[in-house]
Amino acid sequence: MSEQTNRRLIGELWQRMGRFDFESAGALLHDDYVCELPQSKERIRGRENFVAINQDYPGRWRTSVQRVLVNGEQAASEVVLTCDDQTVIAVSFYEIRDGKIYREVDYWPEPYAAPEWRTRWVERT
């Protein structure tokens, strides 16, 4: 697939996620889809588990895609999710096969306190 098609695929995934339309988001996944969550050492295998987890998730977030990079059959995205007054960031890497999302690695980086030792070399934002 062209990079343009692959970019559209990732955009479409997040659009459908943002509509809480998880069945139709699942339709963008390859039959052999596997998603790794390295931080929690979890693996989601297959469309059905993907849909079930998202349907069961208690919150309803707003999604805002910050960027999508496409490099051949690989892609990366940075998405801000807002739910009530909570904001979380999802950073994902994808491998695309047959026009579907075949592999995914998801990171959910959480806030941490700015370390004291480097205070003099940074600005606060």
Place this chain on the structure above:
Amino acid sequence: MSEQTNRRLIGELWQRMGRFDFESAGALLHDDYVCELPQSKERIRGRENFVAINQDYPGRWRTSVQRVLVNGEQAASEVVLTCDDQTVIAVSFYEIRDGKIYREVDYWPEPYAAPEWRTRWVERT
């Protein structure tokens, strides 16, 4: 610059970081380099601050680049850093200008406990 050149730039950055050669890593940064650390709400502005922070960092890590994506003048990387028995992951997005790293956004996703509620839909890794 070509995507190939930009890929080499990101690879070179991590090679020099892995040699703790921060001055020469700094030479790959644009004069107007800015790095955002959204988790800690910090911003590193300029080569000198980048070099100082890295030189002052107490640990000596081994770096292993898991992947680099290049999309025009944008790039993303996923790097595993190992220091003693600690492993951390750095996920970075870059904007390249004039063959140098102009903007960077760094995420340092930390481990979290696998949530109870989704146990039945995931495998443990």
